[in-house]
Amino acid sequence: MSSIADTPIANGPAWPRLVMVGLGTLVLLFAAFYLYQLAQPLFGAILLAIAVGFAIIFGANRFYGARFIFPGVAAVLVFIAFPVIYTIYIGFTNYSSFNLLSYERTIEVLTSRGAVDPATEQPFAVAQDGEAYRIWLPEAGLLSDPVSLQGPDSANLAPAEAPASLLERREAIKLRSGLQGLSLTSPDGTIIQNAGLRTFASVTPDYVRTGPDMLTKADGTILTANHQTGFFEDETGAQVPPGWRVNIGWGNFERVFQSEGIRGPMIGIFVWTFVFATASVALTFALGLTLAVILQWEHLRFKAVYRILLILPYAVPAFISILVFKGLFNQNFGEINLILNALFGISPNWFTDGTLARVMILIVNTWLGYPYMMLLAMGFLQSVPEDHKKAAALEGASALRVFFTITLPQIIPPFLPLLIASFAFNFNNMVLIFLLTRGLPDVPGTVIPAGETDILASFTYRLAFDNAGQQFGLAGAITLLIFLAVAAISYANFVAMRRAAQKRAGR
Amino acid sequence: MIVERPRDLRIKKIAAHGFMIIFLILILFPFFMVLSISFREGNFSVGSIIPQNPTLEHWVLAFGFDYTRDDGSVISPPYPVMLWMWNSIKIGLAAGLGVLAIATISAYAFSRIRIKGKAAMLDGLFLIQMFPTTLALVAIYAIFDALGEVSPVLGLDSHMALILIYLAGVTLHIWTIKGYFDSIDTALDKAAAIDGATPWQTFRHIFLPLAVPIMSVVFVLAFIGFINDYPIASVLIRSESQMTLAVGSRLYLNEFKYLWGDFAAAAILSGLPITVVFLIAQRYLVSGLSDGAVKG
Numbered sequence: 138m139s140s141i142a143d144t145p146i147a148n149g150p151a152w153p154r155l156v157m158v159g160l161g162t163l164v165l166l167f168a169a170f171y172l173y174q175l176a177q178p179l180f181g182a183i184l185l186a187i188a189v190g191f192a193i194i195f196g197a198n199r200f201y202g203a204r205f206i207f208p209g210v211a212a213v214l215v216f217i218a219f220p221v222i223y224t225i226y227i228g229f230t231n232y233s234s235f236n237l238l239s240y241e242r243t244i245e246v247l248t249s250r251g252a253v254d255p256a257t258e259q260p261f262a263v264a265q266d267g268e269a270y271r272i273w274l275p276e277a278g279l280l281s282d283p284v285s286l287q288g289p290d291s292a293n294l295a296p297a298e299a300p301a302s303l304l305e306r307r308e309a310i311k312l313r314s315g316l317q318g319l320s321l322t323s324p325d326g327t328i329i330q331n332a333g334l335r336t337f338a339s340v341t342p343d344y345v346r347t348g349p350d351m352l353t354k355a356d357g358t359i360l361t362a363n364h365q366t367g368f369f370e371d372e373t374g375a376q377v378p379p380g381w382r383v384n385i386g387w388g389n390f391e392r393v394f395q396s397e398g399i400r401g402p403m404i405g406i407f408v409w410t411f412v413f414a415t416a417s418v419a420l421t422f423a424l425g426l427t428l429a430v431i432l433q434w435e436h437l438r439f440k441a442v443y444r445i446l447l448i449l450p451y452a453v454p455a456f457i458s459i460l461v462f463k464g465l466f467n468q469n470f471g472e473i474n475l476i477l478n479a480l481f482g483i484s485p486n487w488f489t490d491g492t493l494a495r496v497m498i499l500i501v502n503t504w505l506g507y508p509y510m511m512l513l514a515m516g517f518l519q520s521v522p523e524d525h526k527k528a529a530a531l532e533g534a535s536a537l538r539v540f541f542t543i544t545l546p547q548i549i550p551p552f553l554p555l556l557i558a559s560f561a562f563n564f565n566n567m568v569l570i571f572l573l574t575r576g577l578p579d580v581p582g583t584v585i586p587a588g589e590t591d592i593l594a595s596f597t598y599r600l601a602f603d604n605a606g607q608q609f610g611l612a613g614a615i616t617l618l619i620f621l622a623v624a625a626i627s628y629a630n631f632v633a634m635r636r637a638a639q640k641r642a643g644r
Numbered sequence: 645m646i647v648e649r650p651r652d653l654r655i656k657k658i659a660a661h662g663f664m665i666i667f668l669i670l671i672l673f674p675f676f677m678v679l680s681i682s683f684r685e686g687n688f689s690v691g692s693i694i695p696q697n698p699t700l701e702h703w704v705l706a707f708g709f710d711y712t713r714d715d716g717s718v719i720s721p722p723y724p725v726m727l728w729m730w731n732s733i734k735i736g737l738a739a740g741l742g743v744l745a746i747a748t749i750s751a752y753a754f755s756r757i758r759i760k761g762k763a764a765m766l767d768g769l770f771l772i773q774m775f776p777t778t779l780a781l782v783a784i785y786a787i788f789d790a791l792g793e794v795s796p797v798l799g800l801d802s803h804m805a806l807i808l809i810y811l812a813g814v815t816l817h818i819w820t821i822k823g824y825f826d827s828i829d830t831a832l833d834k835a836a837a838i839d840g841a842t843p844w845q846t847f848r849h850i851f852l853p854l855a856v857p858i859m860s861v862v863f864v865l866a867f868i869g870f871i872n873d874y875p876i877a878s879v880l881i882r883s884e885s886q887m888t889l890a891v892g893s894r895l896y897l898n899e900f901k902y903l904w905g906d907f908a909a910a911a912i913l914s915g916l917p918i919t920v921v922f923l924i925a926q927r928y929l930v931s932g933l934s935d936g937a938v939k940g
Contacts, residue, residue: 216777217812562776568874597779634770
C-alpha cells in the first residue's frame, strides 16, 4: 500500500495554497468574531474551532490525508454531535415556553412594561437635524434638543416654532428602536417616553431595576431574581413571568422518574416502542423473505412483472403512502371501512380505539417495509449454494425442511446487521406515527400529553413542539434516555457488523 | 434440480400464482383507490371504485389552476402543490449534491489514504450514524432559532438551514462508497503514484470516473431520503410558501378541512416522478444497499 511519505503530495509551489488557506481562515475567524458580538458565544466558539482546524489541516503538509475527511467529519461534528450534546444540555435546564429568554432579555422585557398616563399622551413627529434628530410635539408646541437615536438617551424639551420639514411617518417608524430608548424632560419637569407608534406620554414603569438582581414594582414590592427557578419572585415566592433559562440539574429526570403522571405513560410508551419496532422488523422480514423465496422458484413465470409490482410500495414516497392510508382507514368515509361494512357489517374505530390504532400502524408499516426486506433477501438468497439444497433434497428432506435447516441459517448472519438497523429505524420512525395518528388516541388521566400509539421519539416531539407549554427541557431529558437505548442498539449492530464482516473475510 | 412429479408441480404452480395474485390485489389496493378517488366528484370518498361522474377538477387544482364547475362557480387550488414540489426538489438536489461531494472525498480518504486514528474514526462514524437527527430536534430548533437572529438565511423557515442539517446525513453514504472503493484494485493507485500523481490527482482522475455508478446510487438514495423527510422539515419550516411536499401534504387531511379528492390527485402528481426515478434505479439501489451495508 502506498504511504504518504513516499508519494509527492502536490505539484508546484506551496504559496497559492497557503494564501487561499489564509484567506479562508480569516473569513471563518471574522464570522466567529461576528457571532461573539451578537451574543452567540457558543456558535462563535464552534466557528473558531472550525477555523483553527481548517488552518492546521490545510496549512500543514503533515496532515495531508486529513484534508479529504475534514468536510465530512466537520459536518458530522457540527450537525450531529453538537446538537446531540446540546440536547442533553437542554435536558438539564428549565427551557420551556415559560422560561424562554435569557436573563438580560427577561429584565429588558419586564422593565419596558409600563402604565401609560392618558392625560399626558400626545402625538409626535420627527425632524431631521443634520446627523441627529429632533422630536416635535405639536400639541404642546415643544421641540427637543438634537438626539442621535442610537440607544438609550435623554433630552430636554423647549418651546419652539414648528420645524420647517418633518419626516414622513414611515421614515419615523424606521427609527422606532431608537425612539424607544429616549426619554424627554418637558420644561415643567415631567418625563415623557415613546408610548406607541404615534404618541409620547408619561409612562410609569411597572418594574424598575434597583439592584443587580433586584426589581422594584410600581407599588413598592421588591422582586429578587431566583437563579434556581429562573423567575423574579417576591417575598412570598410568587413568580413573575416571563422567566429565563437556568440550569436545574437533575430536575427534569426527577420529574420523569418520580411523577406518577409522567412515569406511568412513559413506561407504556417505552414498551410499545419496543413492541412496535420488534413486530415491524419481524413482520416485514417474514413477509419479505417468503416473497423472495417464491420469486426465486425456477418454475414460476412472470417473475419480472411480480417483482416490479411488489416493489411499488417501496418506490412511492413514504409520506404519500402513509397519508393515503390515513384516508383509507378513515372511520366514516374511508374505503377500508366501507368494504368491511359491505362484507361483514363491521366498521372498526381505527383512530379512536388504542389497540386498533396500533394494529393499523403495524399493517401500514408492514406494507411500507416488506419490499426492502424482499429486495435484500433476493440478493442474499442467491449466495446460498445450490448444491447444498440439492444434497438435502436428495436425502429426502422436504422443501420446508431444506429452507429452515439449509437456507435460513446461511442468510441470517449477513441479514442480522440490517435487521438491527431496521429495528433502530423503526424505534424512531416518527414519520409513520406522525402522519398516521399523531400518537393519538391520548391516554386518559396523564400530566403530559401521551398517546396510545406514541413511540418515544414522537412523544418527545409532542412534548417539545406540539402542546401549549413547550417543555424543551423535559423533552431534552427524555431524549437523553432515548439516546441511551439507541446507543445500546447501535453497539449491538456494531458487534453484529463486525461478526458478519469477519465471517465474509473468513469464507 | 430435483425432479418433481408433474402433477405436484402443477398444483404448486397454481398455489404460487394464486398466492401472488391475491397478495398483489391486497398490496395494490391503495394505488387503485387513490387513482379512483382523484377522478371522483367532491372531497369525500362515497362512491364506487370506478367513478360514476368522472371529473378532472382535482387534477386541474393539483396543477395549480382554477377550476370552473358546470354551475359556473370557480374553485381555486387549496394549496400550492407545485411550489412545494419545487421546494422539495430544490432542497433535495442541493443537499444531495453536497452529501455526494463530501461522502465521495471522505470515502476515498478512508479507503486509500493513511490517516492516524482512521479505524477509530470509522467506528465513530458508524456509531453516530445510528443516531437519527430527529432525536436532536429540540436542539436543532434552538440552534436555528438563535442563528436566525444573526441572519434570517440561517434561521427558522429557511431552506438553507434545512440543507445544512441534511448534510449531516453523510455518514451512511461514506460507508456505502467506501465499500465500493475498497473493491477497486490497489494496483491502480500504486501505478498512478509511480507516475507521480498526487493523492488528489489519483482521486480526481482515477477514482472519480470509476465511482460514477455508485455515486448515482448514493445520490438517488440521499435525494429520496431528503424528499421523504418529515420531522426535521416540519420543525424548521413554518410558512406555507416555504414548505416541502412532505410537510405540506399533511394539510390536505386536516380533521376540519378534509380534502380527500384534492389530496389524491396531488399525491399521484407529486409521487410519480420519484417513483419513476426509483423504479429505473432499483436494480442498482439493491446492490448499493447490501454492498454498503455489509462490507466492514
